[in-house]
Amino acid sequence: MKFNLMYSFLNTDLDVIERELESTVKSDYPLLSEAGLHLLQAGGKRIRPVFVLLSAMFGNYDIQRVKNVAVALELIHMASLVHDDVIDDAELRRGKPTIKAKWDNKIAMYTGDYLFARSLELMTELDNTAAHRILSKTIVEVCLGEIEQIKDKYVYSQSIRTYFKRIKRKTALLIAVSCQLGAVSAGTSEELHRKLFLFGYYVGMSFQITDDLLDFTSTEKELGKPVGSDLLQGNITLPVLFAMKDQQLKEELSAISADTTPEEIQPVIQKILQSGAIEESAKVSDHYLDKAFGILEELPRNKARTTLYNIAKYIGKRKF
Amino acid sequence: MQDIYAKIADIKEVLNDKLSHPYLLKHLSSPKIDEDKLILFIALFENIPLQQAEKDNYIITAMLVQTALDTHEDVTTADRLGRDQFVQRQLTVLAGDYFSGLYYALLSDMKDIEMVRTLATAIKEINEHKIRLYDYSQQDFSRFINSLMIIETALFQHILKHFNMEPFTELTEKYLSCKRLYMEKRRFETDAPTVFHVLEKSSKNTIELAGTFFKDMCNTYFEEAISLLHSTLGISPGTKAVLISRLQSYGFKDAGLYNSYAEEGL
Numbered sequence: 001m002k003f004n005l006m007y008s009f010l011n012t013d014l015d016v017i018e019r020e021l022e023s024t025v026k027s028d029y030p031l032l033s034e035a036g037l038h039l040l041q042a043g044g045k046r047i048r049p050v051f052v053l054l055s056a057m058f059g060n061y062d063i064q065r066v067k068n069v070a071v072a073l074e075l076i077h078m079a080s081l082v083h084d085d086v087i088d089d090a091e092l093r094r095g096k097p098t099i100k101a102k103w104d105n106k107i108a109m110y111t112g113d114y115l116f117a118r119s120l121e122l123m124t125e126l127d128n129t130a131a132h133r134i135l136s137k138t139i140v141e142v143c144l145g146e147i148e149q150i151k152d153k154y155v156y157s158q159s160i161r162t163y164f165k166r167i168k169r170k171t172a173l174l175i176a177v178s179c180q181l182g183a184v185s186a187g188t189s190e191e192l193h194r195k196l197f198l199f200g201y202y203v204g205m206s207f208q209i210t211d212d213l214l215d216f217t218s219t220e221k222e223l224g225k226p227v228g229s230d231l232l233q234g235n236i237t238l239p240v241l242f243a244m245k246d247q248q249l250k251e252e253l254s255a256i257s258a259d260t261t262p263e264e265i266q267p268v269i270q271k272i273l274q275s276g277a278i279e280e281s282a283k284v285s286d287h288y289l290d291k292a293f294g295i296l297e298e299l300p301r302n303k304a305r306t307t308l309y310n311i312a313k314y315i316g317k318r319k320f
Numbered sequence: 321m322q323d324i325y326a327k328i329a330d331i332k333e334v335l336n337d338k339l340s341h342p343y344l345l346k347h348l349s350s351p352k353i354d355e356d357k358l359i360l361f362i363a364l365f366e367n368i369p370l371q372q373a374e375k376d377n378y379i380i381t382a383m384l385v386q387t388a389l390d391t392h393e394d395v396t397t398a399d400r401l402g403r404d405q406f407v408q409r410q411l412t413v414l415a416g417d418y419f420s421g422l423y424y425a426l427l428s429d430m431k432d433i434e435m436v437r438t439l440a441t442a443i444k445e446i447n448e449h450k451i452r453l454y455d456y457s458q459q460d461f462s463r464f465i466n467s468l469m470i471i472e473t474a475l476f477q478h479i480l481k482h483f484n485m486e487p488f489t490e491l492t493e494k495y496l497s498c499k500r501l502y503m504e505k506r507r508f509e510t511d512a513p514t515v516f517h518v519l520e521k522s523s524k525n526t527i528e529l530a531g532t533f534f535k536d537m538c539n540t541y542f543e544e545a546i547s548l549l550h551s552t553l554g555i556s557p558g559t560k561a562v563l564i565s566r567l568q569s570y571g572f573k574d575a576g577l578y579n580s581y582a583e584e585g586l
Contacts, residue, residue, distance in 0.1 A: 032451050083417060086395065087410045105397045106454055109413065110447045113392060113420070117443035120424060124437035132433055136425040143418040150410055151343050258403055 052182035057304035059186025075119035082112035145169020153234030172204030202292035209285040212237035242277035367554040388419035442478035498541035
């Protein structure tokens with residue numbers, strides 16, 4: 001089943017979110033509106049709003065109330081992407097020029113800061129101090145995770161634990177919080193929104209591990225960037241850590257530095273593919289998915305639960 | 321006089337503690353704290369009936385926002401960078417984001433969601449005007465100046481409105497605008513990077529007009545800021561003296577401005 005067909009019953013509400021996103025990124029100043037709309041038109045799966053809406057269905061679902069949380073979380077994600085493109089000096093995202101490439105780093109920084117401020121303005125429509133504590137701590141953690149990612153680049157001695165901590169902060173937390181805040185905004189019990197947080201966390205971990213192994217197994221066309229980009233940029237992911245169990249491969253991997261060319265890493269990528277590291281990483285991803293499914297078993301049966309199950313399954317098994 | 325210096329030192333210590341991150345400090349210089357804005361915030365909160373700890377938290381929060389904004393100003397646009405410079409740029413982006421997250425976390429701990437909204441609205445406005453300023457080609461000169469003023473003062477204006485402290489609005493506007501114009505003028509004259517370089521996109525006539533305009537504007541704002549510092553009620557004599565002295569020091573090296581006021585016995 002196609003990803004967006006899994007939640008087609010949400011289409012009317014997702015249209016509300018999309019329209020809200022459009023009006024939120026618009027400004028009185030044309031260049032800023034253009035930059036925001038350029039970012040929106042680049043698309044994206046809108047995974048976070050989908051998780052917010054589905055999680056809200058475990059409580060008193062009201063699209064007018066929950067939409068601000070959904071839009072705010074997507075804007076935080078978008079703002080982080082704009083700044084990430086400055087950090088990575090990226091020219092393309094989803095096949096389209098990045099804001100920093102279309103304009104420059106300054107415009108990208110201001111646009112990202114503007115979007116982040118807009119997201120917080122929207123979040124304040126939710127008068128729930130606990131929700132703000134959850135989100136603000138998450139934002140700080142995400143930033144710390146990104147700083148750690150820079151620190152850990154080309155550090156081949158790092159542990160798997162370090163990797164897990166990093167992807168938790170980098171990806172899993174924002175998905176977890178999307179689920180949790182969706183539930184909080186719909187007035188669910190604390191027990192329920194904590195479970196949804198855990199579900200989102202496990203799915204987020206699986207999502208990032210899958211992303212990391214696709215960096216080796218997918219194609220440049222599907223990825224929208226060259227195969228092995230993470231490795232070339234010094235991001236030590238789970239497949240690399242597993243591949244380094246082989247002493248000879250460890251020596252070859254450890255020789256990769258900021259000066260290594262894309263051509264030079266091709267033989268190493270082939271060896272990683274043959275090392276069993278991909279399969280081992282996939283097992284870890286499956287392990288997180290199983291944990292996510294286990295949490296779903298504890299939630300009330302409804303359409304949202306079935307959809308969350310299907311989405312989690314899709315995310316863990318996706319090919320690109 | 322001693323009290324205000326002790327207060328500045330206390331707040332800076334807490335602020336530096338919050339802003340310090342071992343890996344960032346290893347690669348970046350310590351975050352720049354805008355002391356003029358810090359002192360102005362201290363002066364404003366002297367007049368707001370809150371517990372001292374609450375006042376300090378608000379000042380620290382506002383300064384975290386200011387430092388985050390200033391940090392992102394340091395993100396470079398150059399294409400070809402050495403490895404160290406590239407890492408510095410990456411960390412500068414993240415440092416600003418991290419400081420922004422801290423202000424939200426601090427206010428969430430204080431359970432003050434209204435203030436989150438107030439500051440977010442100010443940040444939104446500031447960044448919109450930063451883009452306007454950066455994209456000067458589409459504007460006239462008065463809009464350029466207007467954007468510059470908003471960038472400098474929006475944080476204060478929104479906080480003052482939040483606490484119904486409008487009498488301080490004009491003072492902060494004149495003080496901060498005067499300082500910014502002095503700074504930019506000095507950078508322009510010494511060929512250092514300045515927002516005024518965008519004027520080079522304009523005609524020679526505009527640049528000449530702008531030169532005269534800046535000088536007049538600096539003079540006017542300086543005069544008005546000093547006058548307002550004397551007349552605004554509720555600022556302690558020590559704080560007032562520090563603010564006047566700092567403003568005078570910015571103009572000291574510029575075309576006799578300070579001297580003329582000194583002669584008039586200000």
